[in-house]
Amino acid sequence: MNPNWKIDTIAVQGGYEPKSGEPRILPIIQSTTFKYDSAEHVTRLFDLEEAGFFYTRLANPTTDAFETKIAQMEGGVGAMATSSGQAATTLAILNICQAGQHVVAAGTLYGGTYNLFAVTLPKMGIEVTFVDPEAPAEVIRKAFRSTTRCLFAETIGNPGLNVLDFEKFAAIANEMQTPLIVDNTFATPYLCRPFEHGAHIVMHSATKYIDGHATSVGGVIVDGGTFNWSCGRFPDMVEPDISYHGMEYVKTFGSSAYIIKARVQLMRDLGTTPAPLNSFLFNLGLETLHLRMRRHSDNAMAVATFLESHPLVSWACYPGLASHPTHERALKYLPKGSSGVLTFGIKGGAEAGRKFMEATRLVALVVHVGDARSCVLHPASTTHRQLSAEQLESCGVSPDLIRLSVGIEDAGDIIADIDQALYASQK
């Protein structure tokens, strides 16, 4: 890749650069395995002395091109794609955290991540302390223990759409010698590049804006390559790995140690690999990410502005609105736009919310965000329904809250549909 390429060019042409006579379009290498002529060559691949493909659970050329492109777009040293966003979060943490250790996480998380952290990781012996991301640094620091191995937060939180105070979180992470892992799903590297603001690891649900067309579930972890794993707190990164004939990750791979360990140890053992076809579709999605994110953001801003002054709406929440509590941070960290997701409170509460969702026509009721098509959801009865009333409140989900994922259709058409559904909801 030409190092001077801007992100719009990387989105279109990064990752896959065909040689003379090769396919113009990234091929779907739908092959489990790869043929070699010499046993010695395969030995070198297994010993990681040479880069190459031998089994698709570990690496595949189509997936590799997608990983290379997203790493370039985020400005990281490497990436590993996974079969879902949940798998990406799980592996991002398990790569540096084991039973008896601890995670500090912002409480304002995607519902699936919240469940993983509140219920499933503790069953595996990893405890998670949730903090209010708006709390002062000294309060967040108090949540840390000697066993804390990562700090986790989302660029744009759920469902309050709070923009992360990167400066504060990065400072805490550095002071506590703990990597900052950021879920950048809602922003995408087009709107925000967390490594430029002090994050050490980024992960995505590729299912959302990266795919962008609601075709595939997937995830990806990107390594910023800047965390000092030799600080004494991450022995697995520096000491010989007995499961990989004594491999020492930092010594062998330097700044790429984290992402290579994630692949050769965790992907090898846990196997949450994406299908090559899905990697092809994620790459295709990335080719228009810059265009779509601009349009998603412009449309969401228009819808949010419309909702804020609508008589049947009690409140509208979008980081691009001056009324949003983290609007200043949106201007600082999301200068190109605040993405396509917004929430609002409908007058008439949960009952009106249900009627509203049934009355929209262009805006479809689906469990999804980040699709080119506009969609609507009532979190309290869907994505967040496993949570108790108390947990709901700590996540900021009120019964009247409606979440819109604004698509890339004509903004006027989206607004007209929402307007008629608001009136229908009151009948």
Ligand SMILES: *Cc1c(COP(=O)(O)O)cnc(C)c1O
């Ligand atoms: C959807 C989502 C996830 C989980 O991703 P899946 O691909 O559904 O497994 C994680 N984080 C955020 C912010 C999400 O929106």
